[in-house]
Amino acid sequence: MPSLPYPDPRVALATLHGKADALAPAFAPLGLRIEPVAIDTDALGTFSGDIERRGPPRDVAIEKARRGMAAAGTRLGIATEASFGPDPILGFLPVHHELIAFVDDVHGHVVVVEAMGRDTNWQSTAVRSPDDAEPLLLSSGFPEHALLVRPNRFEPGMAIAKGLVTRETVSAAIRAAAAASADGLARVETDMRAHVNPTRMRRIAALARELADRLARPCPACGAPGFGRAGIVTGLPCADCGTPTDLARAERHACGACGHAEEHPRGDGRTSADPAACPSCNP
Ligand SMILES: [Zn+2]
Numbered sequence: 001m002p003s004l005p006y007p008d009p010r011v012a013l014a015t016l017h018g019k020a021d022a023l024a025p026a027f028a029p030l031g032l033r034i035e036p037v038a039i040d041t042d043a044l045g046t047f048s049g050d051i052e053r054r055g056p057p058r059d060v061a062i063e064k065a066r067r068g069m070a071a072a073g074t075r076l077g078i079a080t081e082a083s084f085g086p087d088p089i090l091g092f093l094p095v096h097h098e099l100i101a102f103v104d105d106v107h108g109h110v111v112v113v114e115a116m117g118r119d120t121n122w123q124s125t126a127v128r129s130p131d132d133a134e135p136l137l138l139s140s141g142f143p144e145h146a147l148l149v150r151p152n153r154f155e156p157g158m159a160i161a162k163g164l165v166t167r168e169t170v171s172a173a174i175r176a177a178a179a180a181s182a183d184g185l186a187r188v189e190t191d192m193r194a195h196v197n198p199t200r201m202r203r204i205a206a207l208a209r210e211l212a213d214r215l216a217r218p219c220p221a222c223g224a225p226g227f228g229r230a231g232i233v234t235g236l237p238c239a240d241c242g243t244p245t246d247l248a249r250a251e252r253h254a255c256g257a258c259g260h261a262e263e264h265p266r267g268d269g270r271t272s273a274d275p276a277a278c279p280s281c282n283p
């Protein structure tokens with residue numbers, strides 16, 4: 001990969017959670033250096049819910065990156081933002097949404113990559129005693145992956161025990177949280193912060209490689225790094241009657257710096273839609 005056209009190779013990474021090791025290898029071949037800045041991104045919201053998140057993940061990530069840039073005095077910044085929970089459609093299966101924002105004030109744009117996947121150990125359950133937590137301990141990748149424990153009926157100001165990696169601390173935290181909760185239950189969850197969750201750390205590393213590949217593509221019009229997929233163009237024609245459907249006809253690739261955009265064929269090579277998706281054949 002060629003070095004990118006940046007006068008200063010430092011990319012500020014606002015984090016308390018040691019993500020630099022997952023991000024740095026992807027960016028080194030581009031000549032970019034990740035500079036961790038220890039600022040409290042938890043103030044923008046946490047997984048455990050003790051501080052409510054504000055705004056869409058993309059905006060929160062950009063805000064985090066900008067705080068790091070301000071603290072480090074750089075014109076490049078990076079931040080990750082993730083959410084975990086039960087699949088909104090399938091219910092019990094967990095899904096993991098991860099996003100990385102790269103803020104480039106040299107060229108005046110932001111490149112965002114994101115991924116949705118099931119390769120997560122996310123779990124959450126309410127228990128009355130340490131014994132009840134045994135199935136979660138056995139299926140969550142504990143103790144390589146840490147757990148957190150809080151009162152099930154959580155109220156502001158209550159304690160959350162995070163980063164637990166021994167049975168003794170988990171048991172003690174469950175007893176304390178259950179005693180503090182109005183319903184006598186403790187909520188035990190996987191701790192999803194990257195530095196205590198190797199599965200998430202791997203996901204971040206893979207997404208960082210995707211972002212680096214994208215940054216290696218210069219805009220054909222202005223040369224800014226990061227030309228790539230920005231959305232879809234609908235209108236894939238019906239295989240029977242040719243009517244445009246709501247399915248993607250093409251990918252839209254764009255430059256956030258100058259606005260140059262191109263249409264590229266679908267990655268899967270499809271050029272027509274199943275008539276079942278056609279508003280004319282199957283209204
Ligand atoms: Zn451009």
Ligand SMILES: [Zn+2]
Nearest residue numbers: 238241278281
């Ligand atoms: Zn049709």
